[in-house]
Amino acid sequence: MEECIFCNYNPEEIIAENKLAFAIMDKFPVNEGHALIIPKRHFPFFFEATEEEIKAIYSLMHEVKEMLDIQYEPSGYNVGVNVGYYAGQTIKHLHVHLIPRYKGDVENPKGGVRNIKRALVEYDG
Numbered sequence: 001m002e003e004c005i006f007c008n009y010n011p012e013e014i015i016a017e018n019k020l021a022f023a024i025m026d027k028f029p030v031n032e033g034h035a036l037i038i039p040k041r042h043f044p045f046f047f048e049a050t051e052e053e054i055k056a057i058y059s060l061m062h063e064v065k066e067m068l069d070i071q072y073e074p075s076g077y078n079v080g081v082n083v084g085y086y087a088g089q090t091i092k093h094l095h096v097h098l099i100p101r102y103k104g105d106v107e108n109p110k111g112g113v114r115n116i117k118r119a120l121v122e123y124d125g
Helices: 051-072 112-124
Strands: 014-017 021-025 035-039 076-080 096-101
Touching: 014 051, 021 051, 035 051, 051 096, 076 112
Parallel strands: none
Antiparallel strands: 014 021, 021 035, 035 096, 076 096
C-alpha cells in the first residue's frame, strides 16, 4: 500500500516489534508516551484481524506498557481502537492506541472512554 503511512513506516521509529506487529510513538500524542501498536499486514479494521494477529498485538501492547511504565511512570492507561469512519478512524490500517494517563491530566477522569462522545461534543461545540 503505497499511500499507507503505517505500511511505509520508518524502521528507525519502531520502539518494539514481534513477528506480526510493531509499535511506534504517536506523532500527535494525546499524552506523553502515547504509543501505537500496528499489525504488519495491511487491513483497515480490528474485526478483520486474525486470532494470531490479535495475540501478537496484545503481547506487544504488554511489552510497550512495561517500557512506558519505566520511562513515564503513568498513573493509568487508556487502550483504544477506532473502527470505521463514524468511530473516528482516519487511517485505514488497524492500529491500537496505548495512551498513558496521569493524575491531573483531566479535571475528572470518571467514565474514561465512556466520556469520548461527550468530549467530542464539547470539542466541536
